[in-house]
Amino acid sequence: MNDIILEMQNITKTFPGVRALHDVNFEVKKGEIHCLVGENGAGKSTLMKVLSGIHRHGEYSGKIIYKGEEQRFSSVRDSENKGIAIISQELALIPELSIFENIYFGHEIMKGKVIDRNETIIQANKILERVNLKVNPTTKVRDLSVGHQQLVEIAKALSKNADLLILDEPTSSLNEEESKNLLQLLRELKAGGVTLIMISHRLKEVVSIADTITVLRDGETICSMDATKNKVAESKIIKHMVGREIENIYPKRKDTKLGDERFRIENWTAYDPKKRREILRDINLSIKAGEIIGVAGLMGAGRTELSLSVFGNSPGYRILSGDIYLDGEKLQIRNPMDALNQGIAYVTEDRKKNGLVLIQDIKYNISISNLAHLIKGGVINENEEIVLANQYKDNLDIRATSIKQKVLNLSGGNQQKVSMAKVLFTKPRLLIMDEPTRGIDVGAKYEIYSLINRMADEGMSIIMVSSELSELIGMCNRIYVVSDGKITGEIARDAFSEHKIMEFATNTNEEI
Numbered sequence: 001m002n003d004i005i006l007e008m009q010n011i012t013k014t015f016p017g018v019r020a021l022h023d024v025n026f027e028v029k030k031g032e033i034h035c036l037v038g039e040n041g042a043g044k045s046t047l048m049k050v051l052s053g054i055h056r057h058g059e060y061s062g063k064i065i066y067k068g069e070e071q072r073f074s075s076v077r078d079s080e081n082k083g084i085a086i087i088s089q090e091l092a093l094i095p096e097l098s099i100f101e102n103i104y105f106g107h108e109i110m111k112g113k114v115i116d117r118n119e120t121i122i123q124a125n126k127i128l129e130r131v132n133l134k135v136n137p138t139t140k141v142r143d144l145s146v147g148h149q150q151l152v153e154i155a156k157a158l159s160k161n162a163d164l165l166i167l168d169e170p171t172s173s174l175n176e177e178e179s180k181n182l183l184q185l186l187r188e189l190k191a192g193g194v195t196l197i198m199i200s201h202r203l204k205e206v207v208s209i210a211d212t213i214t215v216l217r218d219g220e221t222i223c224s225m226d227a228t229k230n231k232v233a234e235s236k237i238i239k240h241m242v243g244r245e246i247e248n249i250y251p252k253r254k255d256t257k258l259g260d261e262r263f264r265i266e267n268w269t270a271y272d273p274k275k276r277r278e279i280l281r282d283i284n285l286s287i288k289a290g291e292i293i294g295v296a297g298l299m300g301a302g303r304t305e306l307s308l309s310v311f312g313n314s315p316g317y318r319i320l321s322g323d324i325y326l327d328g329e330k331l332q333i334r335n336p337m338d339a340l341n342q343g344i345a346y347v348t349e350d351r352k353k354n355g356l357v358l359i360q361d362i363k364y365n366i367s368i369s370n371l372a373h374l375i376k377g378g379v380i381n382e383n384e385e386i387v388l389a390n391q392y393k394d395n396l397d398i399r400a401t402s403i404k405q406k407v408l409n410l411s412g413g414n415q416q417k418v419s420m421a422k423v424l425f426t427k428p429r430l431l432i433m434d435e436p437t438r439g440i441d442v443g444a445k446y447e448i449y450s451l452i453n454r455m456a457d458e459g460m461s462i463i464m465v466s467s468e469l470s471e472l473i474g475m476c477n478r479i480y481v482v483s484d485g486k487i488t489g490e491i492a493r494d495a496f497s498e499h500k501i502m503e504f505a506t507n508t509n510e511e512i
Contacts, residue, residue, distance in 0.1 A: 005030040005164065005195050006051075011062035013046055013055060020046045021060070021219045028164075028212075033186060033196045035206045038216035038241055039441040040411035044199045045089075047216070048166050052086040053079040066164075085157035086166040089439065091149055093156075095142035100124035102141055103156045127155040131185055145300060147178035154185070158194075165189065168199045172439050175298050175467040176502070183209050201441050203234045204470065215240040242443040250474030251446065253453045258477070259289025261328075262461040263344075263430045268322030270309050270485075279305050279317060280485045287430070287461045292452065294472035295465045296501050297482035303465045304349065306482065307432050311346040312339045326429065340369070345428035347419050349435035349465070355419045358408035362400055362418055363389040365407055369422045392421035396451060413444025420451065431455065434465045449475060469498045483507045 006028040013021040021043045028034045036044050049055045051064060053073030064071045066082060073079045076086070093102050100121050109120045124137040133151040141149060150170060157165055167186075171179040183205060186196055200206050206213060213232055215222040222240050225232050238249075268283035280302050287293050297303045308314060310324065312333040324331045326343060333339050339346070348354040356365050367374055367385045374380050374388070389403040396417045400410060407418055416436065423431065436452070437445045452475065456462055466472050472479050473496045481489040481504035489504030 003030040004028070005067060007063075007065040008047065008051065009063040009065065011047060011050055011060060011064075013043075013050060013060040019219055021050070024062075024216065024219070024221050026214060026221065027224070028195060028197060030195055031190060031193060032211040033190055033198060033209055034212045034214065035210035036197060036199045036214050036216065037201070037203070037206060037237060038222075039443050040413050040439075041218075042216040042241075042441075043219040044216055045168055046219075048086060048168060048197065048199065051079070052076055052084060052166060054086075080160050080162070083161060083163035084166070085160055085162035085164070087150075087153045087157055087168065087170065089169040089172060091153050093141045093149055093152060096140060098138050098140055099128070099135065099144075099152055099155075100137040102152055103127060103137075103159050105156075107160060123159070124155070127159055130158060131155045132181070132188075145178075146173045147175075147182070150174065150178075150182060151185070154189075158189075162194065164195045164197070166197045166199075169201065169439060170198065171200065171202060171205060176469055176498075177298060179205065201439065201445075202468075203237055203442060206237070207232060207234055213237060217241060217243060238442050241441065249442065249446065249449075250471075251450045251453055254457050256290060256457055258291050259459060261286055262289040262291070262326065263287045264325045265310065266323045266325075268306070268309070268324075269320040270305065270314065270317050271320050272317040274316055278320070278485060280309065283322070283487055285480055285487065287463060289429075289461055290456050290459050291477045292456050292462045292464060292475055294476035294479040295463060295482060296469060296472055296479055296505060298505050301482045301505065302485040303482050304434055305485075307346060307434050307463070307465055310339075311344060311432060312336045313346070340426045340428075343427070343429035345423035345426050345431050347416075347423055347431070347433045347436060349438060351415050351419045355422075356407050356415060359406060361404045361406055362393060362398065362410075363403040365418050366392055366403075366421045366425055370425045370427075373425075388425070392425065396421050396424075397447065411444065413440045413447065416440060416444070416448060417451070420448075424455075428460065430461045430463070432463045432465070435467065436464060437466075437468070437471065469501050472501070473498070481505050 004027055008024065008026040011021050011024040024047055026047065038044050050060050053076045056074045057072035071082060103124045104120050108115045109123060110116060121137050128137060131151045131154050133148060135148065141152060171182055174182060186209060190196060210227045212224055213227055214224040215237065264286040266284055268280055269278060270280040272279045283306060295303050309319060312335045324333060331342055352358060363385060366389045371380065374385050393403055398417045399414050407415055437448055440448065452462060464472065464475060477493055479491045479501065480487050481501055483505055488507055491500060
């Protein structure tokens with residue numbers, strides 16, 4: 001356990017105008033789980049891209065010593081040939097191919113000049129058993145849950161005989177139960193001799209699984225902490241990450257009296273022709289002005305389907321019955337534009353794919369949601385657009401050089417703030433936020449939570465959909481729990497507990 005398998009010495013990496021890493025030193029012991037933490041933009045992913053050959057030798061300064069030898073990787077294939085495999089946050093699977101084809105893609109098992117399909121399936125089965133995934137290897141990846149796709153990615157890495165496995169935010173898209181299962185798998189891989197480096201913003205998971213914790217801040221190594229002898233407190237990690245104390249991860253709200261009922265849906269039912277079943281059944285839900293309610297549930301329970309259907313965006317399924325009321329008025333919502341025009345806005349869980357135009361600047365991304373407000377005489381009033389974008393940049397503390405900075409160059413937390421600014425420009429009365437802090441570090445989370453509280457204090461109603469139970473407990477006035485397309489529980493703040501939420505989520509409690 002004391003043998004050093006990896007040393008990264010004085011690693012410095014720059015991009016045009018940005019120094020991402022500066023003299024970073026990083027040391028990993030053989031057979032340990034080493035967690036790498038830090039705020040967005042701290043340099044964690046960049047460091048791992050250097051290690052895995054994505055950033056090639058010559059594009060950075062410093063040394064990589066692996067198994068006692070200096071390495072000069074020119075590609076990912078080079079690092080894989082040495083036994084290093086990386087699983088990025090965005091999974092690199094091909095949906096239309098089967099599981100076994102994905103596992104052995106690029107290093108196929110051949111019989112002469114032809115792929116040996118039967119042997120590939122046999123070997124894929126063995127690896128799937130190793131990652132505890134009981135599924136037919138001929139199943140197409142598109143038909144798997146996100147949690148199962150994550151296991152296929154790990155199986156793919158193991159098929160390359162990886163001794164060192166790098167996982168970048170492996171649980172960011174998973175619910176609590178799937179995350180728990182994945183962490184148990186990592187422990188089993190460790191017991192089997194695999195060394196693991198895990199990047200994660202979920203400090204609760206880091207504390208539960210890490211042997212060593214290394215903190216990066218602003219592209220520099222701050223410290224490494226041994227977690228095998230004494231448990232490392234989350235507060236200590238946070239202090240090293242952000243350079244300051246954060247007394248409470250969830251900022252305290254003002255003691256403001258809630259207003260009248262703002263929003264209500266009754267008997268809301270939706271049908272998915274592809275799945276040939278109802279995906280939402282008789283949903284009844286209400287929220288008051290200034291209230292924050294949570295929507296909890298396991299992956300596939302219907303949380304996102306509920307959010308999208310209320311917003312008028314029901315891809316592939318149709319609403320069978322139900323009514324929507326906003327401030328006492330019955331609404332007809334046929335599409336997202338109807339929702340926006342009537343005061344309902346939605347912040348997507350996937351800001352990079354569905355929420356933002358990454359190659360455009362901050363100003364464009366904010367103003368595009370409500371261009372009609374800026375058009376005078378058929379032309380966009382650019383001066384007003386600039387003033388408005390700067391106001392949102394200041395009010396939401398979007399950290400960027402200017403409103404002309406491209407969104408793709410912002411940290412995850414600042415991208416999320418742009419997503420929020422974009423929908424706030426539509427002046428909503430009800431804001432639905434799906435996984436509002438996914439992939440965001442603890443410091444940026446605190447800022448997002450503070451913004452949510454501020455909006456609620458100003459009278460906005462907010463529905464927060466989240467896989468993080470602690471987040472819902474820390475932020476919400478009430479929590480609705482969804483299971484198999486139905487609301488199985490409504491929990492008041494004074495009765496909040498993770499155990500109670502999970503009882504309703506797994507439908508082991510009586511329905512209300």
